[in-house]
Amino acid sequence: MTSAVMVEEKVVYERPESLADVATHYCPGCTHGIAHRIVAEVLDELGVRDRTIGVSPVGCAVLAYKYFNTDGAEAAHGRAPAMATGIKRVMPDHVVFTYQGDGDLAAIGIAEIIHAATRGENITTIFVNNAIYGMTGGQMAPTTLIGQETTSSPGGRSQTLTGFPVRMAELMAGITGSAYIARRSLHNVKEINTAKRAIKTAFLAQLNGLGFSMVELLSTCPTNWKVSPAEALAWVESDMVPYYPLGDYKVAEEVKPLMKRR
């Protein structure tokens, strides 16, 4: 480079406007932070931040309404889709999403999420699946893998005693009112970028009034899995992804054109 060429610097990555500039309470290496950030980036890109309402769950993400720079509400355990239904029906011009963990969505709230989809509610759900109850101290969740050790399955989850882990994306894809159902993972940069595109499709489905959309995100819990953050990412790839395959499980015909528009 010759000295005649001036060099300027441009910002290629910074905090999205839809994410509040505050520290989060999440443990080191927890991928909740990544999930928050990519949702916020999508809201920025779609330009809908000022008319978005997020509904927080009970669980580790209970304070999510503080972290998103949008309007927010806090639902009772598992009832975020019911609350989001009410909000969306009263304010149909607003973008409404729920942000729920697996203890919230797949256990106590499984009826709410299924019926929100059966009604074809025009809301978006971000479902963070880390195969454990995080906030309460690492108990077995419906999504805990067979053989996985938790504080309430100390010898590893037994299928004879507790059955099999529930695959929510596949379950929700079977419901007629679902417009877009996908499962993604957050275990490396490539998958994070793929997950962000799926979240964008889900919000576009809502903006086009096509019905219920959900993106399941395979996530980590280094604290309760009792591994390092790097080992937790490796475990998602080696153990969770084979049982919870990644992909699009339901793409309504009307959603397909939205996936090309990037």
Next chain:
Amino acid sequence: MAAKGRIEINEERCKGCTLCALACPQTIIEMATDRVNAKGYYPALLVDPDVKCTGCALCAVACPDVCITVYRQVPSKTRRAEAAV
């Protein structure tokens, strides 16, 4: 010439989880060993004496705490060319 970049790490927000270091293709991010931040974590540091950072932003995409701002150098000549298009 390869693109040059740099990152700024908000050390007080960093939780020392190492995911940025894991994602960095140039392996130029390390956790501090000589100091901790107010929360008691060893923050991530850019250790780049040979100016290997390309500003690829993979560290920032991997960071769960949005601690990293990424800058990339662009020759102003190119920018003028872009502006002319």
